[in-house]
Amino acid sequence: MTGSSLHDDPALLVHAYLDGELDPVNALAVEQRLATDPVLAAEYERVQALQHLIRERLPRETPSPALVARITAAVAPRRPRWQPSWQPSMRALAASILVTAFVASGSTWLALAPQPADTVESAVVAAHIRALMAPQATDVASSDRHTVKPWFNGRIPQSPRVVDLAKDDFPLVGGRLDVVGRTPVPTLVYRHAKHVISLTAVPVDGSANSSPAGRRVEGYNILHWTDAGVAYWAISDMAAADLDKFARLFRTTAPDQ
16 A cells, blocks of 8 residues: 555545554654644544454454355365365365455444444543543643634534533533544533543434433443434543533533624
């Protein structure tokens, strides 16, 4: 794979980089670009999480002898008596290729299938944890909603709803791009005392409004609700009661224009 063809589609850079297909020069170029391009960095995190999900939920299985025999019989032509003795090895190779293609097609189906709610939740949790491990939890760091909201313009189709909750002890910290499924989505970052709150907004056109529903996942409290065609996912390690208060304030506070 050449460098020029990679740069024609930035998404290929991420896949080639994660698959170890780049030479050292191109790999370094990708790392430098990931540090300055939040959209590409979000794609990197999405693909990395997807690869982990595939390895976890679709482990590679050794095909049964019966399946190998059936594939071998299907792809191998009848050979004359004089045919070289290495032909069976070629048959086995062809069967191996078909089995690999079969397994790969299963992985592709998993990657392209519609994302269920639990997958969205997993993506939100993973993004929050990655943000906490990063030097900072935001791509744009600002307590000014008039700085954070415009930052998303041109990066996603529609900027998120941003409200100022500093007077209620939930100051805005900034925002970042996360990826859910195959879609870049906005995440607002708030803080309460020493606790970080990630609020991810996922477009869900046509869905009815719903009240916040909470649960606890991997030590984090999560609230999920839908409002005006947007599914909101709030996650933090703060107490459930405090997260409930944050969600209520966010839902009822009108953003100043």
